Amino acid sequence: MHPRDKEVPPPARRRWLGRGLMLAALALGGHAAWLPAKALLAQQLLDQAWTGRVADGGAHRPWPWADTHPVARLHAPRLGVSQVVLAGDAGRPLAFGPGWAESSAVPGAPGTTIISGHRDTHFAWLRDVRDGDWVSLETGDGLRRYRVTARDVVDSRTTRIATSGTDQLVLVTCWPFDATAPRGPLRYVVTLAPM
Known part of the structure; x- marks a missing residue:
């Protein structure tokens, strides 16, 4: 058979193939947009819960089934960042916002306060932090300002972040910011001293 004489699929079969490919593309696009969309919606609900905490000092859950609540708000003015920080730094709270490691000092209190976030959503802005930048941490007790003093990459298998009295x-x-595989061992650590 000559190449020009190839059998052409019937139009109906081509239409179904086109529709199938379009549905597959929409499904993949929706899946890719899910995490950022969830993070954005969560921040709106967290803003409301934070407003309640500031008003009466109580632990307001952002939605009825939430197993966390807002404990602080981070502000990085140069980068246009303002984020509610949640109690806990396990998987579920981190899906919705930065999380406070409860083994560290309470946000706003003396000591080392550790806050974690995902590199591809809530803490993507850490990529642009520079030495000397300042960040404020708002709690029910007021606002504390901190200045960036160090930026390090550490291996979580060999380095522990000390919760010293400092x-x-x-x-x-997580590090690197453009990693394609999740759960790598490297961490990007930004240390800030009170101003």
């Missing part, structure tokens, strides 16, 4: 704020995310 008065500091430590922001932690």
Whole structure:
């Protein structure tokens, strides 16, 4: 058979193939947009819960089934960042916002306060932090300002972040920012001293 004489699929079969490919593309696009969309919606609900906490000092859950609540708000003015920080730094709270490591000092209190976030959503802005930048941490007791003093990459298999008595704020995310595989051992650690 000559190449020009190839059998052409019937139009109906081509239409179904086109529709199938379109549905597959929409499904993949929806899946890719799910995590950022969830993070954005969660921040709106968290803002409302934070407003309640500031008003009466109580632990307001952002939605009825939430197993966390807002404990602080981070502000990085140069980068246009303002985020509610949740109690806990396990998987579920981190899906919705930065999380406070409850083994560290309470946000706003003396000591080392550790806050973690995902590199591809809430803490993606850490990529643009520079030495000397300042970040404020708002709690029910007021606002504390911190200045960036160090930025390090550490291996979580060999390095532990000390929760010493040193008065500091430590922001932690996974490294590198453009990694394609999740759960790598490297962490990007930004250390900030009170101003």
